[in-house]
Amino acid sequence: xxxxxxxxxxxxxxxxxxxxxxxxxxxxxxxxxxxxxxxxxxxxxxxxxxxxxxxxxxxxxxxxxxxxxxxxxxxxxxxxxxxxxxxxxxxxxxxxxxxxxxxxxxxxxxxxxxxxxxxxxxxxxxxxxxxxxxxxxxxxxxxxxxxxxxxxxxxxxxxxxxxxxxxxxxxxxxxxxxxxxxxxxxxxxxxxxxxxxxxxxxxxxxxxxxxxxxxxxxxxxxxxxxxxxxxxxxxxxxxxxxxxxxxxxxxxxxxxxxxxxxxxxxxxxxxxxxxxxxxxxxxxxxxxxxxxxxxxxxxxxxxxxxxxxxxxxxxxxxxxxxxxxxxxxxxxxxxxxxxxxxxxxxxxxxxxxxxxxxxxxxxxxxxxxxxxxxxxxxxxxxxxxxxxxxxxxxxxxxxxxxxxxxxxxxxxxxxxxxxxxxxxxxxxxxxxxxxxxxxxxxxxxxxxxxxxxxxxxxxxxxxxxxxxxxxxxxxxxxxxxxxxxxxxxxxxxxxxxxxxxxxxxxx
Amino acid sequence: xxxxxxxxxxxxxxxxxxxxxxxxxxxxxxxxxxxxxxxxxxxxxxxxxxxxxxxxxxxxxxxxxxxxxxxxxxxxxxxxxxxxxxxxxxxxxxxxxxxxxxxxxxxxxxxxxxxxxxxxxxxxxxxxxxxxxxxxxxxxxxxxxxxxxxxxxxxxxxxxxxxxxxxxxxxxxxxxxxxxxxxxxxxxxxxx
Numbered sequence: 001x002x003x004x005x006x007x008x009x010x011x012x013x014x015x016x017x018x019x020x021x022x023x024x025x026x027x028x029x030x031x032x033x034x035x036x037x038x039x040x041x042x043x044x045x046x047x048x049x050x051x052x053x054x055x056x057x058x059x060x061x062x063x064x065x066x067x068x069x070x071x072x073x074x075x076x077x078x079x080x081x082x083x084x085x086x087x088x089x090x091x092x093x094x095x096x097x098x099x100x101x102x103x104x105x106x107x108x109x110x111x112x113x114x115x116x117x118x119x120x121x122x123x124x125x126x127x128x129x130x131x132x133x134x135x136x137x138x139x140x141x142x143x144x145x146x147x148x149x150x151x152x153x154x155x156x157x158x159x160x161x162x163x164x165x166x167x168x169x170x171x172x173x174x175x176x177x178x179x180x181x182x183x184x185x186x187x188x189x190x191x192x193x194x195x196x197x198x199x200x201x202x203x204x205x206x207x208x209x210x211x212x213x214x215x216x217x218x219x220x221x222x223x224x225x226x227x228x229x230x231x232x233x234x235x236x237x238x239x240x241x242x243x244x245x246x247x248x249x250x251x252x253x254x255x256x257x258x259x260x261x262x263x264x265x266x267x268x269x270x271x272x273x274x275x276x277x278x279x280x281x282x283x284x285x286x287x288x289x290x291x292x293x294x295x296x297x298x299x300x301x302x303x304x305x306x307x308x309x310x311x312x313x314x315x316x317x318x319x320x321x322x323x324x325x326x327x328x329x330x331x332x333x334x335x336x337x338x339x340x341x342x343x344x345x346x347x348x349x350x351x352x353x354x355x356x357x358x359x360x361x362x363x364x365x366x367x368x369x370x371x372x373x374x375x376x377x378x379x380x381x382x383x384x385x386x387x388x389x390x391x392x393x394x395x396x397x398x399x400x401x402x403x404x405x406x407x408x409x410x411x412x413x414x415x416x417x418x419x420x421x422x423x424x425x426x427x428x429x430x431x432x433x434x435x436x437x438x439x440x441x442x443x444x445x446x447x448x449x450x451x452x453x454x455x456x457x458x459x460x461x462x463x464x465x466x467x468x469x470x471x472x473x474x475x476x477x478x479x480x481x482x483x484x485x486x487x488x489x490x491x492x493x494x495x496x497x498x499x500x501x502x503x504x505x506x507x
Numbered sequence: 508x509x510x511x512x513x514x515x516x517x518x519x520x521x522x523x524x525x526x527x528x529x530x531x532x533x534x535x536x537x538x539x540x541x542x543x544x545x546x547x548x549x550x551x552x553x554x555x556x557x558x559x560x561x562x563x564x565x566x567x568x569x570x571x572x573x574x575x576x577x578x579x580x581x582x583x584x585x586x587x588x589x590x591x592x593x594x595x596x597x598x599x600x601x602x603x604x605x606x607x608x609x610x611x612x613x614x615x616x617x618x619x620x621x622x623x624x625x626x627x628x629x630x631x632x633x634x635x636x637x638x639x640x641x642x643x644x645x646x647x648x649x650x651x652x653x654x655x656x657x658x659x660x661x662x663x664x665x666x667x668x669x670x671x672x673x674x675x676x677x678x679x680x681x682x683x684x685x686x687x688x689x690x691x692x693x694x695x696x697x698x699x
Binding site: 037038051054164165167168170171174175177178181185187188190191192193195216218219220221222223224225226389390391392393394395396398399400402403406407410412415416419422423426427429430431432433445449452453456 | 553563576582593595604605609619620640644652656659670691
């Protein structure tokens, strides 16, 4: 097994004392920021991205892997201890998790979430090790038209699957594509949409976009309708669980992993669908005590979705590392992190930088183990973080947003752009436009353009070159199918709920 | 092409828009124009942005190579797509479609929009942007934190001020000394 060999070499990179320290810093910061209410995994990664710029690439990605997994862990703690809907991927965990916490089983809920995340993360990372080389072998023959088709599929899938209203998903995507257009055209050196401002010639940095849409947008949104009642945090000691909890948890963990990994790897799959599927499956399979407890805080309803959530996080890395294709907002920001170092994820990355890629994959295993050790005893500490007064929390978020953006290029113009994007993020939240399509469009748009122009240049202007390769044709057909999903959904709904008022999507 | 987009509104047509309904930010405005919804602002931005993208790249002289496509090709695609999407989006809003405001831990989705807070947060941030170079990171970021936390409802102003100054100093020292990031010294240049 060649990849096994490479993985061992990766471990030798990741296990040096310095890199272990970076991994530890990464998981700690990731968990800490991830626990903060109002901050999802994508925003965690965006806010902490600038910190990694000062360290060498291999260490930076090891730290980054820690932040990525840490952010996921932190999110689940928030949703179990706070009874308010958080980011969509851990919302399902909150359903049973918070009820468990309220019945005095917070320690067990946190334990099954943490151990389940560890189990799922480890299995899914192992699957990544197996799957990545296979995809690389397949993708090595991809031409520009195939990459273009892949980008189109990612665009349509994320716009239609992730949002309840497709036109809003597409609007978000379009806004992201426009942001991606700003700057110098790489092939001809022409400035586009820079409004005559020199600082915009380099384009708008993804950190500015992500921090603006997520962090500043959230702060403005919170300012507009802050919940004035103090949220209730369930007190908790160290996380632990007993024998019967183990017995009830291990099967949901495995089933959750099975749901999470493939969905994470698919464009538009994300974490929402597998966590929900896992929740529904465990509910259906529940017998005896579990059946009685479901809806009142059953441990199965925490174990399964949490495992699915983390497995999908690992699954997301398959298309990201092997194809350079981000399938979630978090992955899009990770892709940008690679680009900051002049690295383009894809089949070539495995060839040219095996030490970096495999070091990062190895550190995912290490970070996962660290998170388990960190999270079980430190649960009370994280619970205290949740009580941070909201005025300070959001003032701090904006301050760190400004710090991260200014640190990039010491540019005041960037801060103004940050503010404008913050307003856009506010409007998008207010009117229910999903943010992820915008971030993906902004990152993937320029790549789609380059591949499209390359493909058409090869085809000497013949448009049919875009569908000549069977791979490209299949991908484009799938993309068209994704655009039609609302139609199918409507036909399906019409057949099932004849007379009930339609438009349930709207409310 | 049209069918996937124009769902949402009731095929029966007549879901009467709840005049000044629960989610409308400004009931007064809704009364004046029964058809106006705040969301139309965003859908029109999408539409207008599409036009602007096409107009804004008109002056990009296409030094296109013999075979390749010039730098205007993709912007035209994106601009046209935005115009089409913006049109369908506007139509959807006019027909009664509505996006769900995003839910979040600290959001009271039913509360009316507090424009004063949004304006103050914006003002404080823009003032920070304007003064950062002159005042330096420590002073400017402390004022930013203080201003925002008071705007967002911090009761104890003295405590907020102390936290603000501590954060300003700690971030400066950690990032400039620890991580080698460049931040403006401003007023305190040479002191720290």
